[in-house]
Amino acid sequence: MLVSEMNRKECEELLARQSLGRLACAHENQPYIVPIYFASEPGRLYGFSTMGQKIDWIRRNPLVCIEVDEIIGATEWASVVVQGRYEEFPDTSEYAEPRRKAQAQLEKATSLWWQTAIAVTQTRKRVDRDMTVFFCIHIEEISGRHGWPDPAEHR
Ligand SMILES: Cc1cc2nc3c(=O)[nH]c(=O)nc-3n(C[C@H](O)[C@H](O)[C@H](O)COP(=O)(O)OP(=O)(O)OC[C@H]3O[C@@H](n4cnc5c(N)ncnc54)[C@H](O)[C@@H]3O)c2cc1C
Structure with missing residues (x-):
């Protein structure tokens, strides 16, 4: 397998093609990561959430990380990591x-943008369906890696 770095344009193109990522945050040295839907435009990502642990934690520490990937197989994949700063839209x-x-x-990116966030409230003891949050993540750093099969390995 060969692996190369993706440039910023390639990273942004992958973010534009995808709408599902893993959002990581941290509070008092404890990382926390969950899948979320997102939409992207150059320099920022948009998301939607109900209130819960991740929003509680991110409000205390707005520095977050998002990982998004396209995996065709073990030797053919691309992965983008964004370091960013959360901003809530009250x-x-x-x-x-x-x-x-x-x-x-978000509507352009995926028809599912609100459904999963709302559905997960069923797992909570307190159901605050009215308490929803739109937010954006300002992209401060972005990196990408791209893997593909090495033809030499198949000779
Ligand atoms: C494909 C997909 C897309 C999703 N898109 C969104 C989205 O756009 N917006 C959104 O808000 N949510 C989305 N979710 C749900 C999201 O992953 C979280 O489950 C949800 O947001 C609740 O997170 P919370 O921190 O508020 O958890 P809380 O309800 O506060 O619960 C916290 C507790 O539940 C556990 N927990 C929470 N979520 C998960 C999980 N996914 N898997 C395992 N354990 C969990 C934590 O470890 C913690 O112990 C999506 C889930 C999937 C699978």
């Missing part, structure tokens, strides 16, 4: 436009 008139834009981008 349900106020000041944030009406960012919220509208986040929702529009």
Whole structure:
């Protein structure tokens, strides 16, 4: 297998093709990671969530990491890691436009953008279906690695 670095454009193209990633956050030295849907545009990602552990933790520490990949097989894959800063879009008139834009981008990225977030509230003792959050992650660093089969290995 050969592995190479992806440039920023290749990384952003992968983010644009995909809508499912793993969002990692940390609180008091304890990492926490969950799958989430997202939408992307150059320089930022958008997401939607109900209230729970990840939003509690990210509000305390807005530095997050997202991993997104395309895996065709063990020797053919691409993976992008984003280091970013979380910004919440509260349900106020000041944030009406960012919220509208986040929702529009999420709708374009996946029809499932809200369903899983809402469905997971069934696992909580307290069901706060009204408490939803739109957010964006400002991309501060991005890196990508691309693996593909080495023809020499098959000779
Ligand atoms: C394909 C997919 C897409 C998803 N998209 C979104 C999305 O866009 N937005 C969104 O908010 N959620 C999404 N989810 C659900 C998400 O992964 C979390 O389960 C959910 O957001 C609850 O996280 P929380 O931190 O609020 O957990 P809480 O409800 O506060 O529960 C915390 C506890 O539950 C455990 N837990 C929480 N989630 C998971 C999990 N996925 N797997 C195993 N244990 C878990 C934690 O370890 C912790 O102990 C998606 C899940 C999948 C599988």
